[in-house]
Amino acid sequence: MYTKLVLSSDPSSDDDCIAMLIHQPYDQLSFAKVGGNSWNWLAVDYTFVDCIYHDGWFYAVTSMGVIHAFNLHGPSVVHKTIFPRIQDNNMHQEYIVQAPWGGLLRIYRTVDILEKEQRHNQVVRTLGFRVYRVSLDEQKLVRMTGIGEHALFVGHNASVCLSVKDHPTLMPNHVYFTDDDFETVFSFKSSRRDVGVCNIENNTVTKVVYPELWIYSLPPIWFTPSLIG
Template identity: 50%
Template sequence: MEHVKPIINEDGILKKYKLSFYDGELPRVEDTPYACPLDRYGDLVYLKATLSSDPSAGQCTVMLIHQPYAQLSFAKVGDAHWNWLHMHSFYADCIHHDGCFYAMTAAGAIDVFDLNGPSVVHRRILPNLVRMVQKCYVVQAPWGDVLQIIKEESLDPEQPDGETYVTAYEVYKVDFVELKRVKMRGIGEYALFTGKSTTSCFSAKDHPSLMANHLYFTHDDHDELLSGKDDPRDIGVYDLENDTRTNLVDPEPWRTWFPPIWFTPNLAKAGIFHFQTVLFLILFLVF
């Protein structure tokens, strides 16, 4: 990667990675590099990855949001290194849609990257939002529209401590003709999932256990997940019609070990071997 260099000892053994802090602006200004331990590299550097297609087909491209400054790099099957896209920084989410990658900044701007030609074609199709937001997500809905999800937090006036926040979500359709956002009143018989993993949208008719017109969210603040691994996670369900939220009651302390993702195994269709395999993979990812 552009910003990462291996630190090798006298015996030729990889000991750490040096992470350099700079972006694409010129003249280049670099902060002090960080010597990253091997066991923390994945947590610190990799933020989110998006695939263009099933990698088993052999034509897959991966778009990676990574540190420093939540920048973008991509790699195609067979590449020997990541290709740095230095146009902008502070990206929050990304999808692959109609042959291109659509990456969204933390402030809500959407950039399109066409990687199909001899050089990268980049253009910004939506500007940053004019107001401050806590988080932004982007997803392609099953009916074909691209949705932008905006998460906002504000102090709860009903709580005297002054430190309790109220979370609210808004959903917009991206109009690619007029190049604008169109606020939606709801998402009908569908449910949204947001968090540190891939933003998703599912049909409540196909999945009867889901609540239609609701958004399921997990704790996804990168810095908080790294520095407060034993702190409780903010996990709940948001009613898009009534603008209300319900916390998921989860007394098990193990949920604080790693960033929460939505995961529901179907043990009724899995043999004991498959169950043990899934359990092993979960433990492997945790430790």
């Protein structure tokens, strides 16, 4: 029922925190505020695949490539469509990311689906990623050769881009990904999960650990632990 949840801030320390939810049916959007007693449906579009929060705005992208922007902090919803419909049929999944240097990035993920009828399951294998800069002025996507000294995290979590200078254990110009293929996760629960790290420069994929310990688990996500007691 619930695909992805994105927070505007830490709800334990911010009374103005807002939660944006991508949910079924049809991957629609609803939001709720700390202290509120209900979810509020945003009847603007459907088949949303990703959402992020930045500088007071939620940015949500649909499977057809439309980017919607929402400011939910006031008494009424402020909504803008900031990017037109662009669909790439050669891609399997896409994400929207706030670049640390400014602007928005669109991340496209290509996969290979391996069906195993004798076991009644399917295995999704990531082949690589493509990174595009969103040019709002020209209303087009500009292909990037890499993201330099940064690393991307994508999956069922909110998509993020981090500087390896601030996080030196991360590899630059890499995408850390988890399995978020809807059909595999929910219809083939015993299938191996697609988790790994991809070098954007040459699209080589490596596993995070081997053997994989999450083969029969729920879809894994990335999270940021707090070490402050």
